[in-house]
Amino acid sequence: MAQRNLLPFILLGLIEQSPKTGYDLKKEFETEIGEFWSVKHSQIYSELKRLVASEQIVSETGYFGNKIEKTYYKITNKGKETLETWKYSYDKQLVxxxxxxxxxxxxIKDKNDPRLKDLLNEQLLLHKNKLNHLNERMKKLFSDTKEIDDxxxxxxxxxxxIRRENEYASWLEEAIGFLAK
Incomplete structure (x- = not known):
């Protein structure tokens, strides 16, 4: 089954928060959204064109506070309706x-395969680095309950x-330990 294109909904949701440029949206995917969703830079601009064509967002180009011309995207009522419909729809399949x-x-069929130990160790390093990053983000963004509530x-x-990465790292450590026996 083909996966549903969720990029338009992500863009509508981000633009609903406040008008954004394509660059602003790209930065969101490099930070917050990038923790759980990835997209190519070119996909963002293609989708923005489709959203403008379908009248779910409008664009305004001009000089906003500096000498660089920028295009800001704002959500329309039609875009808000599309976003609300999606927010309240439920998928009945796991991705x-x-x-x-x-x-x-x-x-890999044999536990003595020479690639296995390196593969597991490399993944453990990647997941521990990811876990450290996520823990830092948690401290930075949610250091008090008001920030959590907001x-x-x-x-x-x-x-x-964080829980996923903890579990993944534990599983990898266990698998590496099993190889050592």
């Missing part, structure tokens, strides 16, 4: 996780990511 590391493991969904996503 398949495409994980190249897991795919490589699938094709953006509870984001807090839950970050908490979930």
């Amino acid at each position: 398949v996780n495409k994980d190249e590391f897991v795919l490589k493991l699938y094709f 953006n509870y969904g984001h807090y839950l996503i970050l908490d979930h990511a």
Whole structure:
């Protein structure tokens, strides 16, 4: 089954928060959204054109406080309706996780395969680095309960990511320990 294109909804949600430029949106994917969703820079601009064409957002180009011409995107009522409909729809299927590391493991048949130890150790390093990053983000963004209350969904996503990375790192450490026996 083909996966649904969720990029328009992400862009509508980000633009609904405040008018943004394509560059602003790209930065969101490099920081907050990038913790759980990735997209290519070119996809953002293609989707913005489609959203303008479908009248879900409007664009305004001009000089805003500096000498650089910028194009800001704002959500329309039609865009708000689309976003609200999506927010209250529920998917009845789990999304398949495409994980190249897991795919490589699938094709390793022998626990003595020389690639296995390096593969597991490299993944452990990556997941521990990711865990450290997520913990730093949690401290920076949610150091008190008011910040949690003001953006509870984001807090839950970050908490979930930290738990996921903890579990993944523990599983890798266990697998590495099993190889040592």
